[in-house]
Amino acid sequence: MSNGTNEKGRSRISDKELMELIQSGDEKSFAELVARYQDRLLNFVGRIVTDQETAEELIQETFLRIFNQKHSYTPEYAVSTWIYTIALNLARSELRKRKLRRFLSLDFLKEESDVEIAGRTGGIGEGLAPILQKAIDALPEDYRTAFILCDIQRLPYQQIAEILRVPVGTVKSRINRARAMLRDKLKPYKEIYYELSRGIPQTISLY
């Protein structure tokens, strides 16, 4: 595909073809790539670092790295896998920095509890989403990332394994464990489960 691909053509081509254009120096194709992935990355990185402002900075840095390292991409993997991997590395780096800052400021002595998670959100009165989001935020990073990639980004197990660079079996295990942990965290709130289970025909009555 030539550099003369018009806007309409760019929006139709596959991610790999788009990357070829970017590698050949087509800047408009890069803008198309940003448009395709910006929301997905925000909903991925944003839920890992749990802070929108930081997430936007990390996504900007992700796109800068994609642009700078565009020639390091090989069609062996899906473009999305490559992009998610870069974003995840940056997000993990941010989490490590936070952990260090938290350790240095001795804030690690103040552990958050599940009660606080529910208490801060004001219970189900404010709706289900904040409570579930807080429960997801409270998951350990490995489980949270696997859960987000599977249940929010809706990626297949194989791709998640490539992004996380772990075997598929490990991915399945982490997702199963994450769901079980969320179930345990939300269990004290019967009303939440009632709300969660509404509209799911195959689900039996919980209580």
Added chain:
Amino acid sequence: MNCRGVSRRLSAFIDNDLSPGIRQAVEEHLEHCHSCKRRLGEYEAIVTAARDLPSLTLTDGFVERVVKAINSQQETKEVLGAFRYRFTIAGAAFMVTSAAVFFLVGPPSTNVTSTYSGVQDSLMRQSQTAPDFWAHPETKVSSFPVPEGAIPQQAVDSKSTLRNDSTLRIEEYVLPDYQKVKETVDHKF
């Protein structure tokens, strides 16, 4: 299949990632196990709720900010690249000029011979390091007496010329290049 086996496979069951045989075994267990069935319902509820979580949205002008950041980065690279290019050219020109001068004019003369008959006490105490006068190429060193016993033995090697009148002859000294003088003298001492 027992409850534990089913519990481990509930996620894969929801994601439709079980082989037909195992899926059927799980389904058969779920038909008569109320506890596992309830657990399945809870998992499904969580998965559905997670998929329905409201999407985060970027603040306005994100694409423009990314493009601006890339352009800014490109400009910085160009400026640095130009500087690097200029410095490389300048460095190469300097090297070529230096080489030409070296071959045309020749190296700085080292054939300066002077004799001094002795070393001052203070200098001799520092004989392992550079005496002050070596730091001043213009200093004229002439002969001066060596106090008896002032020359440390370790400072005079077999290449030095120790005259009968207790004077030490240094063949090379006072050069524009301090380091060279120091090396030469250190070697001789």
